[in-house]
Amino acid sequence: MIYFVSDVHLGFFERKIDRKKEEFFISWLNQIKNDCTVLVLLGDIFDYWFEYKTVIPACFYRTLAMLKDFSDSGIKIEYVMGNHDFGHNIFFKNELKIEVIKTDIERNYFAQKFYLSHGDGKSYNDTGYLILRKILRNKVCQKLFSFIHPDIGISIALSTSRNSRKFTQKKYYGEDEKDGMRNFAKNKIKEGFDFVVMGHRHLVEKKIFEFDEHQGEYINLGEWLKEPHYGKFDGNTFELIKFE
Numbered sequence: 001m002i003y004f005v006s007d008v009h010l011g012f013f014e015r016k017i018d019r020k021k022e023e024f025f026i027s028w029l030n031q032i033k034n035d036c037t038v039l040v041l042l043g044d045i046f047d048y049w050f051e052y053k054t055v056i057p058a059c060f061y062r063t064l065a066m067l068k069d070f071s072d073s074g075i076k077i078e079y080v081m082g083n084h085d086f087g088h089n090i091f092f093k094n095e096l097k098i099e100v101i102k103t104d105i106e107r108n109y110f111a112q113k114f115y116l117s118h119g120d121g122k123s124y125n126d127t128g129y130l131i132l133r134k135i136l137r138n139k140v141c142q143k144l145f146s147f148i149h150p151d152i153g154i155s156i157a158l159s160t161s162r163n164s165r166k167f168t169q170k171k172y173y174g175e176d177e178k179d180g181m182r183n184f185a186k187n188k189i190k191e192g193f194d195f196v197v198m199g200h201r202h203l204v205e206k207k208i209f210e211f212d213e214h215q216g217e218y219i220n221l222g223e224w225l226k227e228p229h230y231g232k233f234d235g236n237t238f239e240l241i242k243f244e
Helices: 015-035 058-072 091-096 127-136 139-145 150-170 180-191
Strands: 002-005 038-041 076-080 105-109 112-116 195-198 205-210 215-220 229-233 238-242
Touching: 015 058, 058 076, 058 091, 076 105, 180 195, 180 205, 180 215, 215 238
Parallel strands: 002 038, 038 076, 112 195, 195 215
Antiparallel strands: 002 229, 105 112, 205 215, 229 238
């Protein structure tokens, strides 16, 4: 079974609330572990992430331990970087055996073609963000940021992340033919992909696009801030499921 999740944004709320939210997410991981063969994390599992050479955000240790348990159990984990993931370096790869992938990826699951992306940069009005993304992911900028004391640096990362969330909530993505993310997915399906799966927008969506000799599905996984959803693919059907 292939499971998909994105935009959990652990660390967004104040600690007392966020601890319960993390327990909720871990309970989902425990629930799917027995039949999960691949876990696809489509970005922004954490609301902020910046790691130093010997320091990582302490609040996420339970989730990190759970991901390590998945990895040690032989479950393949695909982690596609989101717009809140600019601070990843070597920790996931070296300690969890999970590669954090900076680009969109293409995969075949059960002989079905999947195009997987966090979804950032796909909207028609994302030019400013694309410029900012290049700056935040620049090695020199990250090196300079690493000279800041971790307590201060992670505090800055958290503040920046929350301000980014306020901007995203007000963002206009367009409707129907003007929706850049949906049109991007439509074009990928036209190219021959069976499923295009994204997050980022925080809007649960499942839409079929049909062409002369091919049809495919665009799925947006939504978010875990208010109404947690996840995706499940059994080889035939892709389900969007609300986690109660």
